[in-house]
Amino acid sequence: MYSGAGREQNQACALEPVPPESAPHTREAKRAGCNRNFARMGPSPGLLADDRLRLNLARCEDGIGPERVATLIDTRERGLDFMLDRWDNFFVMVGSGSAALAGLIFVAMSIKPEGIIRNTTHKNRAINMLSGFTAVFMACSFALIGNQPPRALGIEWLVLWLIATAIFIRGYAIAIKAGVSFIGLNVPRLGGGTLCYLAEVIAAICLILGYEAGLYIAAVGIVVLFAFLISGAWLLVIGVYEDQTEG
DSSP states (O other): HHHHHHHHHHHHHHHSSSTTTTSOOHHHHHHHHHHHHHHOOOTOOTOOOOOHHHHHHHHHHHTHHHHHHHHHHHHHHHHHHHHHHSSHHHHHHHHHHHHHHHHHHHHHHHHSHHHSSOOOOHHHHHHHHHHHHHHHHHHHHEEEEEEEEHHHHHHHHHHHHHHHHHHHHHHHHHHHHSSEEEEEEESSHHHHHHHHHHHHHHHHHHHHHHOTHHHHHHHHHHHHHHHHHHHHHHHHHHHHHHHHHHO
16 A cells, blocks of 8 residues: 555656756755645545655655665565555464463363472473463564564564573473473474474564565464464373373
């Protein structure tokens, strides 16, 4: 939606070229020229008179060439459009699902909390499941913040997923070291889960660097991570039941 506005603003500035720096002109004269050209083009359904439009006018006034203005406008606004217009439904769906599943895990844990607390493996698995679903919910919430540049989202995701990755690896390390129960404590689960978390970190770095591919990496990583989190919750239920049976 915004990219069309950027192109029209660029065309408005291109209709009346800004005079070279050597010629006598003022900021007011350049503003008047851009405004006159823009007025001739008439209203556009995709044009929003907000801070981005004023920023484009300022770039035009400062003598930046039309091609450069188009590049700056399209790069930024394509990223915003790409995330807000095409990914909001995905983040709403995933965020809602993660919140619901985290609530179900709380309910399951409250039935027999002593069996989870006394077993190091079960306790750390529960921590990993809750922290994983919470991280997914928070990542989706950050992505749905309005008018947020992709770089800001990348920074938020980077901090969030680094913390979540540290919690996940620490939980596995403690459970393996304790040696109380080895249900589900194997290399494929540890490696697969770690790769999912690292994929989210890589996605965050891509967004910070301005690569929209980071959104696809994050989406695939979250979907696969859901499989690990749900299977981990099932292993938690099985482990608690087996402990009660043996006891």
